[in-house]
Amino acid sequence: MRNDIVVIGSGTAGSRLARQLGAGVTVLGEEPHAPYNRVLLAEVLAGRYGADVIALPDTPVRTGVRAMRIDREERRVLCDDGSVVPYGTLVLATGSNSVLPPLRGMGDELPENxxxxxxxxxxxxxxxxxxxxxxxxxxxxxxxxxxxxxxxxxxxxxxxxxxxxxxxxxxxxxxxxxxxxxxxxxxxxxxxxxxxxxxxxxxxxxxxxxxxxxxxxxxxxACGARPRTGLARAAGLDVRRGIVVDDELRTSDPHIRAIGDCAEHDGQLYGLAGPALEQADALAELLSGRDGAYTGTRSLTRLTLNGPGPLDLAAFGETTPLPGDDVVALADATRGAYRKVVVRGDRLVGGVLLGDLTAVGELARTWEGDEPLPSTPLFHLLGGS
The missing domain is CATH 3.50.50.60 (FAD/NAD(P)-binding domain)
Known part of the structure; x- marks a missing residue:
């Protein structure tokens, strides 16, 4: 099975899967660059990092090659350079595109600047x-x-x-x-x-x-992103908001899987690096013949930007409480720090931290584990003494 795995997309999910599987995987990457960490693009724009710094570990990729059509009957991918790539298992990791709003004065081509x-x-x-x-x-x-x-x-x-x-x-x-x-x-x-x-x-x-x-x-x-589903839709796969996959990340065609931003699992589109990596790891296990399944990700949004006046924030779960929820919040206007958690019954259901992330690791583990909270005062969840 592993000798003819083809991955379309060399972003976070596709490159992670290829590294996990090792030799014998063909990765088609539309961008001319080697795989890179998209999360760090803002640091490149800020001038803190060069493009080489955000490159991901070596992943063999056919760069600058765009997949144009999937021939499901013959199990092959037709590319814009004229090449034809046969597959036994095809993995769609096509990611997402920027949403371009329907603004007056914006045609098929973006205006200069x-x-x-x-x-x-x-x-x-x-x-x-x-x-x-x-x-x-x-x-x-x-x-x-x-x-x-x-x-x-x-x-x-x-x-x-x-x-x-x-x-x-x-x-x-x-x-x-x-x-x-x-x-x-x-x-x-x-x-x-x-x-x-x-x-x-x-x-x-x-x-x-x-x-x-x-x-x-x-x-x-910067108006958001939309899953890239054109290839899948043209090939007749089940597409709703994203490419629909089951717990084995299998599409409506048993020979085609999908992971990352383009995949819709259990009605959920994630659009974050964490779930993309988890899906790639789960699929690597499945394609290597080991038991496993992907049952969803409890995703945490985190933004860390360095430089003058560094910015750190993290948010997870439900940050707006419902009637009857307990809320604990600490704010320090002088330092621009804010920490808040939402508790429902004996479960932590969400939280947001800005400026001081010392408690985020423990909070995220508690939330991801979905286990009953200890009987200590809720204030201790925020690192209070």
Missing amino acids: VHPFRTLDDCLALSTAVRTGTRAVVIGGGLLGVSAARALALRGAQVVLAHQGERLMERQLDEAASALLRTHLTDLGVEVHTECHVRGLRGSDVQLADGYVLASDLTVL
């Missing part, structure tokens, strides 16, 4: 474009947009962050943590606008719904 922020090429193009004093507008205040805005500010750009939601990173952070994050960014010189609706682009300038125009030398689109 308008950039997505998803790949190393995106990052390198932005690094080339930014200078001290460059006026930059970042559209999107989720994890990716916050990372991009901070990195550009550290490069000396005049940054405006325009976010449609009520608060930054609303999917992960509660109101208090989001407010601290906003303060952190404004202290770096980032101008933050929430409940800000972008209507269109005029070159690289950004026009808001109220008619106001944000003058910009470059615009960054």
